[in-house]
Amino acid sequence: MPLDPAFIGRRYAPSRVYEVGREKIREFASAIGDESEVYRDPAAAQALGHPDVIAPPTFAIVISSEVGRQVVFDPELGLDYGRVVHGEQRFVHHRPIRAGDRLCGVLVVENIRAAAGNDILTTRVDVSTEDGELVTTAYSTLVARAAERS
Amino acid sequence: MTAAVRYDDVEVGTELPTASLPIARVDLVRYAGASGDFNTIHWNQRFAESVGLPNVIAHGMLTMAAAARVITDWAGDPGAVVEYGVRFTRPVVVPDDGTGATLQVSAAVGAKLPERRVRVDVTVTSAGDKVLSMARAVVQLG
Numbered sequence: 001m002p003l004d005p006a007f008i009g010r011r012y013a014p015s016r017v018y019e020v021g022r023e024k025i026r027e028f029a030s031a032i033g034d035e036s037e038v039y040r041d042p043a044a045a046q047a048l049g050h051p052d053v054i055a056p057p058t059f060a061i062v063i064s065s066e067v068g069r070q071v072v073f074d075p076e077l078g079l080d081y082g083r084v085v086h087g088e089q090r091f092v093h094h095r096p097i098r099a100g101d102r103l104c105g106v107l108v109v110e111n112i113r114a115a116a117g118n119d120i121l122t123t124r125v126d127v128s129t130e131d132g133e134l135v136t137t138a139y140s141t142l143v144a145r146a147a148e149r150s
Numbered sequence: 151m152t153a154a155v156r157y158d159d160v161e162v163g164t165e166l167p168t169a170s171l172p173i174a175r176v177d178l179v180r181y182a183g184a185s186g187d188f189n190t191i192h193w194n195q196r197f198a199e200s201v202g203l204p205n206v207i208a209h210g211m212l213t214m215a216a217a218a219r220v221i222t223d224w225a226g227d228p229g230a231v232v233e234y235g236v237r238f239t240r241p242v243v244v245p246d247d248g249t250g251a252t253l254q255v256s257a258a259v260g261a262k263l264p265e266r267r268v269r270v271d272v273t274v275t276s277a278g279d280k281v282l283s284m285a286r287a288v289v290q291l292g
Contacts, residue, residue, distance in 0.1 A: 031184035090235030
């Protein structure tokens with residue numbers, strides 16, 4: 001059954017606070033094969049004008065994908081996760097995420113559509129500090145492939 | 151958060167240094183742990199094949215992150231990347247053969263934008279296939 005378009009515009013409750021740690025940024029940078037000092041050495045980051053080490057441009061996925069679980073596993077929506085592939089991803093950074101940030105994500109369902117039997121779900125996660133400063137907006141498109149016909 | 155590259159020094163078509171980035175199974179394990187994405191298709195060949203994939207495939211987000219390095223290394227400050235988006239078109243298949251896959255990443259300035267920003271268009275191939283499309287970043291230059 002196609003996904004219910006009535007979910008378009010739905011906004012979920014803010015996530016718990018995610019505290020960005022220096023060691024997590026280092027671990028993530030190592031995992032993407034990037035040895036840059038700006039992800040590891042506060043002095044190197046400060047030399048570029050950042051208050052502390054910053055996170056790589058895709059680090060926000062750690063936060064946004066966890067927040068996204070609210071809709072992916074929302075039993076009311078009924079997305080078949082076994083058929084889901086990641087279609088598109090986009091980040092808009094209002095400023096770099098940095099060590100010491102205490103961030104919350106708010107998930108909004110941007111769009112739901114069907115194409116060639118696939119269900120296509122687009123979400124937006126606004127990642128802000130707990131004080132309300134918008135840091136990053138993450139847009140994700142998930143595609144639930146059409147069930148195989150038997 | 152401004153790049154070392156100066157806006158006045160680039161034009162549409164300016165090419166960024168390319169990169170050749172190997173991805174082996176161990177890299178998928180490491181990325182799974184660091185990102186929290188433990189989807190079985192990224193580490194279990196038996197499962198990957200059972201859902202119709204040729205083999206274990208890399209996390210799309212790992213490909214996206216690896217490709218970003220061409221931009222951040224060029225810019226000199228990863229904080230200069232103000233926008234970055236991709237469409238995942240083909241999976242990066244990572245066989246357990248001691249070699250894995252190799253991403254070939256190239257990029258060029260696609261447009262000069264207001265406020266000393268540029269759009270950088272990125273091309274990523276693996277085994278000759280384009281694995282991302284519409285891979286674009288907006289970078290704040292100096």
